[in-house]
Amino acid sequence: MDLPQLGTNLLNRVPPRLLSAAERYLKSVPLLRNRLEKETDSMLAGLEGDLKPYRGQLPTFATLPTQGLSHEQVLGEMSQMKEKEEHRWKDGLVSGAVYHGDSEHIDFLNRVYALNSQSNPLHADLWPSATKFEAEVVAMTAHMLGATEANAGRPPEQHICGALSSGGTESIMLAMKTYRDWARETKGITRPEMVAPSTAHTAFDKAAHYFGIKMVRVPVGPDYRADVKATRKALNRNTIVIIGSAPSFPHGTIDPIEELSELARKRRIGFHTDACLGGFVLPWARKLGYPVPEFDFRLPGVTSMSADTHKFGYAAKGTSVVLYRGTALRSHQYFTATEWPGGIYFSPTFSGSRPGALIAAAWASLVSTGEEGYLDATRRILETADAIKRGIRAIPGLHVLGEPLFVIAFGSDIVDIYKVMERMSARGWSLNGLHKPAAVHICVTQRHTQPGVAERFLEDLRAAVEHVRANPGEKGTMAPVYGMAGTVPFRGILSDLLKKYMDLLYKV
Template sequence: MPKSSHLASQGMSHQDVLARMREMRTDDARWQEGRTWSLVYNAGEELRRVAAEAYTEFMSENGLSPLAFPSLRRFEAEVLTIAAELFHGDTAAGTMTSGGTESILMAIKTARDFARAERGITEPEMVLPASVHPAFQKAAHYFGVKALNIPVGADLRADVDAMRAAIGPRTVLVVGSAPSYPHGVVDPISELAALAQERGVLLHVDACLGGFLLPFARRLGHAIPDFDFAVPGVTSISADLHKYGYAAKGASVVLYRTPELRRYQFFTFAGWSGGLYASPSMAGTRPGGAIAAAWAVLKYLGEEGYLRLSRQVLDTARALREGIAAVPGLKLLGEPSLSIFAFSSDTLDVYALGDAMEARGWKLDRQMSPPALHLMVTPAHAAVVQSFLADLRACAALLASGAPAPDGSAAMYGMLGSIPDRAQAEGFLLQFMDGLYSAE
């Protein structure tokens, strides 16, 4: 057996392993300080500890077999019941998944198989607003469902008339977001659902981001449009527990209006010499820790806890939006009213602005079409509103004066945004990913 240069002949001590890991994370995003505006949904150390201890308690259990681990089956069933109640799904049924992408994959696989069995469609299509998460494009690629990407309206929401025109005899699914990730606006779900019913197709609501925020925002008096199973015609919903549910990664739910529809998600195989095989979702092994931690966080917070965190998030987001809109040269995109939004500029290079902010320790996502910077607000950001806005004002003023921005990703985003051939841009991304996953 050839010797590995990376697998040492002798193991390290427990203390040395942890010390080395902590050393390797020194350049990671500083999410604990509220300086990261995506990827981590930080609701404080106490809640993180609850999730971590619950996860560790069930770290070795495998949710593939509810017969071997009935505790996990009960945890999952209770999580799904809570989600169904939040989304007005009296008859809803679903499963937990590893995250929003798997939930979306399962919803599209279900729609494809339902349409094949019930309508005889063998070359399926789905109609999407162009703002939907790329997981829908991934699902189209994986499952052979043609994605028809429809430009959004001037308000950045799904264009119902344009989507109506795109529905044809092969359409198996229409999709709306609540809210869309790029701009934080909720698509007109009621109108899309009526359209789907009119044309006899399924409608999926991607609430991966907002699912565990919107119901509590409504109870706090925010004007939240109908988006869930209370809307006739909504047939499935995806919602991430590890976002505003504050559970450990990776935990999401996908729910269907009826158990009969959910059956098209399941995979069963009775011809294996290893025994009968049944899998509820994409994954085989399903980490018990993620299921247990989701249950623990839901039980720990309760309705009061979610209302408290939601109020903090929404108040913080409003203060940030107002502060950003007051910075000369900056403007919000659309009319976001929740916890995620993007801002752009007609006079400043926002990618250079992002690099200038990153030099001060702030991690903001970059967006294209149009160039913009993106924020996703969590409870941890309540403590940094003023310092963030002060740095933003200072960086914007420096760029407006003609001062150069620090080196960063501005050149790459500017170059990629200017390439008219998307295949060429995607080729660059493939090359970039090859480099990222090299141990060297």
């Protein structure tokens, strides 16, 4: 082990409180603070050109034009940007992001959007079509995720129900807010905690931050699935909900939902299955004979779920479904105001006005695809993923993490995997960098099932690994950022870098 790595390992053993104090001290010394700012500014300057490619090519608007542009000019400029941006995802060079991408399907959804562009479910009296579409999307998704079995013999108020949100993050945040309010009202818990594996989506941290819930992260096992024993130990009288992923975003593995949800059921607390990625894949994978463990409302301990219609449901961005076991639980998601001078007000989700056109597009995608369409798409995706997994395992120096179905994470003990990712970027690929451990993943979509895409991916990956092995001294652009993210013990410094990156996105 080299000295920098030894130093990092030692620092990682220092109590977080001492590290935080040391970080505050470092940032309070002007010389050190200026050095840090200079280093981060230099790093971000190297990225600015990639993030702002239209400077000098297209007009820039920091103020409103004196006279509005013609429709033809606006559409012309947008068409230029579209042509520059779409080839990578159309050719299947992107991990996730676009999950269907067929031109006929996109054109169909665009027509649906145009028909419903003015609708808003906030005004249900004006657009009852929007509430029809939303209710039916929720019902179809619930049925797919075990509602029929869960509802059997139960009164209507205990049936699986839900709502549409703007995406997986909002679905997760709505569910966590719901558990917070439910626990406060029914259990008197004022210092709520949630227990989640280290691999659970960071949207749960966001919910904890926004809603004053303590996040308790527990480790995963060597198979990258949640550790049931560690989860049990983390529970206490303030725990309001346990989290499990089906599958997890980083490694594509399915947590032991049955065991985790039983812990929750026995303690009479909530259990949320995050199926944002897998909700529209796993039910069909099971029907196709793949070994999919129980993860949905067929398990009595599962009390809520999230599933993204805008991922493998093939709807337009951004819609997602959040589901609950019973209307009593869902009622804690709602907001009502009865004393406002503007009248009685209520909304089921965070937004007041919502885009009815996106809800209509989600409905149209589900009913036009149908069970046969989802089965066929899932079969092609999983067959392609199997070919990619075999190919990765055949490349000397690479290994697949865990036993994933369609989100495939891979790492290396021989080469810097971030440099491999950067070489793949140079060949046109857009993959996801992971850390703890260092790895890269590809989320297989319908774009990758096109002829020759999987073969090209593996050919380029072999070439990238060979290049990095032959040129270990190359630094690259993004590789140092990912490397720092996995090793820097001072999390505030890394957080400051990310905030500066977001500032850069807003520069005109």
